[in-house]
Amino acid sequence: MSTDTLIVHRAERWSDRLRGLLGKPQPAAGHALLITPCASVHTAFMRYPIDIVFLNGQGCVVKRVEALRPWRIAACWRARHTLELAAGEARRLGLEPGVAVDLAPAAPHAPIPCRGERGATLVEFVIVGPLALFILLVLMQYALLFHARSQLNYATFEAARAGTVANARPTAIRAAFDRAMTGYHGGGTTTAELAASRARALAEAPFARIELLSPTRESFDDYHSPALAARMGSSGRVIPNTNLAYLACPIDRPACHSDPATNASGQTLQDANLLKLRITYGIPAKKQIPLAGPFMARALAVLDAADGDAFRAGLIADGRIPIVAHTVMRMQSPPIEAGNASNPGAGNAGKPVDPGPAPQGSGLPACPVTDPACMPEREPPSGPDPVPDPGPIQCDPLTDPGCRSLPSCRAPADWLKGISTSPTPP
Numbered sequence: 523m524s525t526d527t528l529i530v531h532r533a534e535r536w537s538d539r540l541r542g543l544l545g546k547p548q549p550a551a552g553h554a555l556l557i558t559p560c561a562s563v564h565t566a567f568m569r570y571p572i573d574i575v576f577l578n579g580q581g582c583v584v585k586r587v588e589a590l591r592p593w594r595i596a597a598c599w600r601a602r603h604t605l606e607l608a609a610g611e612a613r614r615l616g617l618e619p620g621v622a623v624d625l626a627p628a629a630p631h632a633p634i635p636c637r638g639e640r641g642a643t644l645v646e647f648v649i650v651g652p653l654a655l656f657i658l659l660v661l662m663q664y665a666l667l668f669h670a671r672s673q674l675n676y677a678t679f680e681a682a683r684a685g686t687v688a689n690a691r692p693t694a695i696r697a698a699f700d701r702a703m704t705g706y707h708g709g710g711t712t713t714a715e716l717a718a719s720r721a722r723a724l725a726e727a728p729f730a731r732i733e734l735l736s737p738t739r740e741s742f743d744d745y746h747s748p749a750l751a752a753r754m755g756s757s758g759r760v761i762p763n764t765n766l767a768y769l770a771c772p773i774d775r776p777a778c779h780s781d782p783a784t785n786a787s788g789q790t791l792q793d794a795n796l797l798k799l800r801i802t803y804g805i806p807a808k809k810q811i812p813l814a815g816p817f818m819a820r821a822l823a824v825l826d827a828a829d830g831d832a833f834r835a836g837l838i839a840d841g842r843i844p845i846v847a848h849t850v851m852r853m854q855s856p857p858i859e860a861g862n863a864s865n866p867g868a869g870n871a872g873k874p875v876d877p878g879p880a881p882q883g884s885g886l887p888a889c890p891v892t893d894p895a896c897m898p899e900r901e902p903p904s905g906p907d908p909v910p911d912p913g914p915i916q917c918d919p920l921t922d923p924g925c926r927s928l929p930s931c932r933a934p935a936d937w938l939k940g941i942s943t944s945p946t947p948p
Contacts, residue, residue, distance in 0.1 A: 528615055530605070530625060533557045542606060544568060549608045552615075556625060560604040562597035565590055573612035575623075576601035583621045586612050656813060663814035670706065670805050671845050677702035678801045678847040681732065685797050689760075690734065690857040699801065700727055729804045729842065731833050736798035736850075737761060737857050738865045740787035744779050745794050746859070747772035756858050763856040766792050786866055795853040802834060804842030818843055 529552055533539050539557050548570050549555065557563070563574050574587040576598035585598040589609045603625065605617070617623065677699050684698030685691070700723050707726065708719035737745075746759035750772065754760060762772050770791060771778035779785035787794065807815065823838045837844045 527552045528623070529553045530556045530623075543572060548572075549606070549611070551608065551611060553607075554611070555606040556603060557606065558603040561599060561601045562595065563590070563604055563606065564595045565592045568592040571609045573607040573609055575605040575607065575612050575617045577603040577605065577623060577625070579603075581623045581625045583617055583619050583623065585619065586617060588612060659811050659814040660817075663811040663818060666809065666811065667805070667843065667845065670803075670809070671847070673703065673706040674801065674803055674845055674847045675849075677706070678799060678849045681801065682797055682799050682849045682851045685799070686851050686854045689855045690737070690797055690853065690860070690862075692732065692734065692861050695732055695734075695799070696727070699730065699732060700724055703730075726803075726806065729806070729837060729840075731802045733800040733802075734798070734862045735800055735865065736796050737789075737794045737859075737862060738787055739859070739862050740785075740864065740866050741789055741794040742859045742862070744785045744787045744789070745772060745775075745791050747774055747856075749774035750856060751858075754856070754858075758859040760856050760858050761794050762791070763795055763853050766795060788866075795857065796850055797853050797857070798848070798850045800846065800848050802837075802844055802846050804837030804840065804844050807841045810843065815843065816841060 531553065533542065533555055539560060542557060542563065543549070543555060544567055549572075554575075561576070565572065569592065571589040571591045574590050574596050575583055576585040576587075578584050578600060579602040581603070584600050587596045590596055605612075605623070607615075607617075680702035681695045681699035685695040688694035701720075703723040703726070704716065704719045707722040708715070710716040710719050742759040742761060745761045747762045748759075750762055751758070751760040762769070770780040772791075780791065782788050782790055782793070805815075810816065810818075819838055819841050822843070826838075829835045829838075834844050
């Protein structure tokens with residue numbers, strides 16, 4: 523039979539090829555759906571049988587499948603195109619193997635692009651590809667920066683922890699920091715691996731700077747205790763670390779400058795017992811992502827060319843990326859002066875100013891001091907700082923074995939009157 527009456531509908535897009543006749547009414551007589559390219563057809567979820575005609579690249583029929591029921595599949599490895607028709611239409615139209623079918627579309631295709639537009643995709647990739655790759659490398663470098671910062675935070679914590687129990691000695695702080703950085707330089711599960719990582723961490727020591735921000739030199743000016751330094755046999759000045767809840771000054775210096783608004787350090791004795799560290803470390807080039815890491819180092823050199831920190835500028839000049847970590851811990855031993863930073867006063871270039879009058883407000887009503895809910899109004903200090911009472915014994919009971927403890931409260935002088943001091947008979 524002639525195929526001149528066959529009306530072909532084309533399905534060339536991926537979504538149209540995937541769907542086919544699914545969800546559509548059965549094709550009318552003389553109509554067919556051309557799926558191209560297609561060498562296999564399934565009838566899943568369909569409600570009626572269809573005829574399948576497989577065509578080669580020249581439009582000749584190579585295989586015909588009649589009345590393919592739902593939930594079936596048909597394929598032909600030699601096929602290039604597939605026609606889907608209503609059941610019985612392939613036989614009625616005479617679509618048998620060897621018959622040629624005119625697949626020309628009813629409307630002409632869009633004009634083929636001119637030769638000058640060929641290769642546009644390659645040009646776009648050449649422009650966008652390297653940029654996208656560089657952005658990916660920068661993201662990977664940022665991930666390594668966060669990893670290095672996490673390791674540095676841990677090492678800083680370990681360094682401060684060692685310093686709090688070792689009188690804030692720089693040698694103890696440095697040793698703990700280098701030991702904690704062993705994991706960043708490889709770690710290991712055997713003694714040999716740990717020794718190699720430890721050696722790499724020690725080799726990186728010159729590129730890590732540890733600064734003792736507190737206690738400062740001014741803290742030792744205000745709160746050093748010569749008696750405690752003599753008992754400890756220290757050549758440097760020492761700040762007491764015991765009985766801080768009861769002391770405003772060292773016991774042997776009761777008239778120290780304890781007012782943070784006027785003294786040199788801008789600190790109280792309790793503040794002077796805070797160990798503050800700042801550690802700057804430069805990530806080496808071997809731990810940087812190629813292209814992205816050197817780019818960051820050069821960008822820092824350009825964007826912060828006037829950096830007055832010679833150590834940080836040296837790290838950048840060496841191709842390293844500087845990262846900084848801070849930590850604060852309470853001292854657990856008397857701090858000894860050794861290489862502490864200078865930070866005079868509470869600001870204002872080391873020239874403290876009067877903070878102004880105390881805030882005005884109605885005080886609490888008078889009440890006995892034995893009432894736990896009572897907080898009597900305090901009068902603002904007038905004149906010089908009051909001299910604290912050092913107590914009956916001029917010694918530190920927590921460091922001197924021969925010293926008795928300070929009394930926790932004061933009893934009246936006649937508190938023993940009326941109480942028999944003789945032992946009670948059994």
